[in-house]
Amino acid sequence: MIVEIDGYFIGLKFKDDYLVANTIPLKSKPKGFGELSDEYLDIAEIILKLYFAKMSDKEARKKVKHKLLVSPFIKKVLIFITNIPMGKTVTYGDVAKALNTSPRAVGRALNKNPLPLLYPCHRVVAKDSLGGYAYGLEEKKVILDREIKNFKYK
């Protein structure tokens, strides 16, 4: 389903009442998420707060009943990156070393992150650049900038 909140559209997918996929807040309706609904406005609000760095991903994961329906490898990568604190970044290579795999494999896994913001894949960057982002590098940049601004001194 798609939930509209504060002029943003957020795609949400559920399985047995567990959130299994979402989009970041978007200015136009995402495809493949069905129709507009007023259900789960509470969850949409949490995603919105994450987007504007007004809540920690850790707290959000506690509040939102969710499930990672992904391959074991992707799950391993996503769980690992939950250790990165707000406003900090690590490189694909760092993650790869810690998990005994390759940077490219890490990038591939993060590209498939079904729960962006909830699992902070935007905090993983390349060594000499921002790397990539499923919703575009510009989005990655603004999300990171907001986090750094809000959490730098905490």
Next chain:
DNA sequence: AGATTGAGCGGCA
């Protein structure tokens, strides 16, 4: 089962 493709990295000129 083999080939190709990345949200990468390090080395070398």
Next chain:
DNA sequence: TGCCGCTCAATCT
């Protein structure tokens, strides 16, 4: 800077 080779999970053929 630019290219080249290595890497490895996922996605083709």
